[in-house]
Amino acid sequence: MAAPCRRMASRFFVQFLSSFSRTPVGRAGCRQFSISSVCRATPQSKVVTERTSSPWTLMAAVCLQRLPVISADCSPIEQQFKQMMQQMELEKSLLSDHELRLLEDAERMTRKQADDYDSDEEESQGNQEIMLAQDLEDTWEQKLKSFQPVPRLRADVDNDLTTVERCLANSLVLLAEQQVGGEKQWLLPQAPWQEGEALRQTAERALSSLPAGFRATFLGNAPCGVYKYKLPKAARTESSIGTKVFFFKAILADSTPFKSPNASLQWLKKSELQKYLKPAYMMKVERFILSL
Secondary structure (H helix, E strand, C coil): CHHHHHHHHHHHHHHHHHHHHCCCECCCCCECCCCHHHHHHCCHHHHHHHHHCCCEEEEEEEEEEECCCCCCCCCHHHHHHHHHHHHHHHHHCCCCHHHHHHHHHHHHHHHHHCCCCCHHHHHHHCCCCCCCHHHHHHHHHHHHHHCCCCCCCCHHHHCCCCECCCCCCCCEEEEEEEEECCEEEEECCEEECCCCCCHHHHHHHHHHCCCCCCEEEECCCCCCEEEEEECCHHHCECCECEEEEEEEEEEEEECCCCECCCCCEEEEEHHHHHHCCCHHHHHHHCCCCCCC
């Protein structure tokens, strides 16, 4: 019984080795696997067909913001804190050069009024006329009175929604009136995606297609949000279900032209957007708009 068992074991071992000899072996002695079966299961033509036959229409929109130009007004508690910090800084600070000069001038005037004043002390100055620090302060005070700063609140400009110069202390967002279906809606500037371009390129094209030429700096290549909506059931087909809008953020780099050539563009604060945007659209937009 031992001999037949040994023959069967040797035959099985030979078959086991022959299976390895038929399999390609790499340089490191590892078995190599082919992905031809995977490629045959998902041909490239089928993948391309699936991509182009998506039932969703892709669009890219740009959220163009104009950052604040001037500082915002302080709240009452901020004003109190500011005054407290200024008082602390004044008490702990050293004397400036101008303050030291005021003390020197006061000391000089005291010496001149003294009975034992010696005029030879001023010979080093010669006949040069000495301007006291107090005289400089009087000159600066006159210049300050003649200076008229631009008012922070300008009713004629702040109420004009078509100019980028309104509400300089707030961040503004550009809205464009666009045709959607059979009606016009206020939306972020958007454009449909075209074959062969990236979504950011679509957003740049949406901005450049506006009647006013805006120069902007885009913040990254990835979308900051997405809004998806479906068509009415009566208008849906197998090849068209709805639209997906991908949002990109951009900062206004040049404020010219100051005013839009027509009323189809508006610059709005974040608190004013809800008057023009639909609730579902506003819910997606307000997530990435910062109130700076």
